Amino acid sequence: SNELTQPPSVSVSPGQTASITCSGDKLGGNYACWYQQRPGQSPVLVIYQDTKRPSGIPERFSGSNSGNTATLTISGTQAMDEAEYYCQAWDSNTAYWVFGGGTKLTVL
Amino acid sequence: QVQLQASGPGLVKASETLSLTCTVSGGSISSYYWNWIRQPPGKGLEWIGFIYYSESTNYNPSLKSRVTISLDTSKNQFSLKLSSVTAADTAVYYCARELWEHGAGYGMDVWGQGTTVTVSS
Numbered sequence: 001s002n003e004l005t006q007p008p009s010v011s012v013s014p015g016q017t018a019s020i021t022c023s024g025d026k027l028g029g030n031y032a033c034w035y036q037q038r039p040g041q042s043p044v045l046v047i048y049q050d051t052k053r054p055s056g057i058p059e060r061f062s063g064s065n066s067g068n069t070a071t072l073t074i075s076g077t078q079a080m081d082e083a084e085y086y087c088q089a090w091d092s093n094t095a096y097w098v099f100g101g102g103t104k105l106t107v108l
Numbered sequence: 109q110v111q112l113q114a115s116g117p118g119l120v121k122a123s124e125t126l127s128l129t130c131t132v133s134g135g136s137i138s139s140y141y142w143n144w145i146r147q148p149p150g151k152g153l154e155w156i157g158f159i160y161y162s163e164s165t166n167y168n169p170s171l172k173s174r175v176t177i178s179l180d181t182s183k184n185q186f187s188l189k190l191s192s193v194t195a196a197d198t199a200v201y202y203c204a205r206e207l208w209e210h211g212a213g214y215g216m217d218v219w220g221q222g223t224t225v226t227v228s229s
Contacts, residue, residue, distance in 0.1 A: 031213065033213070033216075035153075035215075035216075042220065043202070043204075043216075043219055044219070045215045045216055047215075048214050048215030049213075049214065049215070054215070086153050094169055095166050096155065096157075096166060096167070096168050097155040097158075097213075099154065102152040
């Protein structure tokens, strides 16, 4: 079972805002990261340390983390954003990375 | 720019040891954490473990008894060994780079292309 819970799927219309949540005790006091994975491709880091965007990631991607829930927000969603999204958090008690189960974002 | 290339046998027999290597090109293996992650067919990501360039390691508790990650700085490579494999270990295996500073991770910013390993009975 996943210790980080994500909704299996989220749908959004082009140009609208998509929000994907990730919840779990391991998020309390620990940073979250988010990855985008398109079919047949390797994951790509889109958010690290809750809110930071790596170089080359569009500004429409943003993140937040409060309490035990982290949220990835995609503003002005585009067709190219359709992908699986995974959250990740560090379990500081046992010192290992945990991934959420993934959320399939559909842009219809 | 840094690139990672995972390689190894695509087919491993059940009960044997899976061995993969990740070659780092375009950059040094120093100062980073080097991760292995896997993804069973149609499923999500599972972190296997990482090694720091100082050769300290951390492993997923669920796999710890079967996993060894090692580093060869002379070849700019790091490796994964997973023993006593079963069909449940069939997956795409990825290697990835990660930076840590001041006790906080910066996420896995460079990933290899992934290599598929099938465990046969």
